[in-house]
Amino acid sequence: MLVNHCRDNLCLPVPDGDVWVFGYGSLMWDPGFEFEETQKAIIKDYHRAFCIWSVHYRGTFENPGLVVGLDNGGECIGQAYRIREEQLYPVMNYLKDREMDTGVYIPSIRPIWLDNGECVDSLVFIADHQHDHYAGKLAIEEKVRVIKRSMGNRGPNTDYAVNTYEHLMDLGIEDPYLKSVVELL
Numbered sequence: 001m002l003v004n005h006c007r008d009n010l011c012l013p014v015p016d017g018d019v020w021v022f023g024y025g026s027l028m029w030d031p032g033f034e035f036e037e038t039q040k041a042i043i044k045d046y047h048r049a050f051c052i053w054s055v056h057y058r059g060t061f062e063n064p065g066l067v068v069g070l071d072n073g074g075e076c077i078g079q080a081y082r083i084r085e086e087q088l089y090p091v092m093n094y095l096k097d098r099e100m101d102t103g104v105y106i107p108s109i110r111p112i113w114l115d116n117g118e119c120v121d122s123l124v125f126i127a128d129h130q131h132d133h134y135a136g137k138l139a140i141e142e143k144v145r146v147i148k149r150s151m152g153n154r155g156p157n158t159d160y161a162v163n164t165y166e167h168l169m170d171l172g173i174e175d176p177y178l179k180s181v182v183e184l185l
Contacts, residue, residue: 017085020122021095022112024048024078025068026160029167032098033091035081040115040171043124047074048175050143050161052104053133058150058157065150065157066135066143068164068178069105069127077173080112080122099125104133144184158185 022043023031052069059065070076083091099105105125112122127134138146150157165182168175 019083019085019088019091020112020120021081021083021091022078022110022122022124023081024070024076025164027081028079028171029163031079031081033081033083033094034087035091036084036087037082039080040077040173041080041112041122042075042077043070043110043112043122044075046070046072046076046110046124046126048076048078048178049127050138050147050181051127051135053135054150054152054157055133056101056152057154058152058160059146060150060152063150064133064146065152065160066138066146067157067160069134070124071127072129077168077175079171080114080120095123102131102133104128104131140180140184144181147181148185161185 018036021027022041025048047070048068049071050066050068051071052067053059054065054067055061058067100107104127106128108124108126109121110124111119113119147157147161161182162185165175165178168178
């Protein structure tokens with residue numbers, strides 16, 4: 001059964017009991033919340049892409065950066081975190097502040113496949129194509145130019161791209177798209 005965890009007119013759908021959260025960008029190397037368990041996981045029908053304009057963390061309104069989002073098509077290997085039910089509300093509040101500050105992500109429950117083969121429902125943040133901060137299908141060279149010149153309150157956009165790529169490598173996850181972006185940086 002799904003329930004909505006709401007605060008400040010914003011709701012995140014979550015199942016009863018422990019909740020899995022799927023990370024595919026900075027949540028993999030900087031989750032920022034307590035979790036009971038973590039495993040590599042895969043989500044189908046979405047891929048990791050630099051498709052979100054960042055105006056706080058990795059850029060500004062005057063000079064936006066780019067961060068990854070889950071975009072339509074393909075599949076994405078990332079990191080799943082199991083949150084104990086008793087930690088649910090602090091973690092959901094944290095994720096709302098971190099991931100929903102501009103509203104560019106659609107929080108959804110989608111099936112993911114854990115490294116142990118189990119299929120579980122997980123909270124995922126999917127890029128909203130209708131949002132002003134959706135960067136669409138920029139050419140890779142343009143994405144690299146944006147990433148090279150951008151900095152936000154969490155540091156240079158290049159650090160974000162490199163940290164995400166290096167963490168994927170540490171986990172044994174190959175992502176040719178992210179590799180090509182980092183190589184061009």
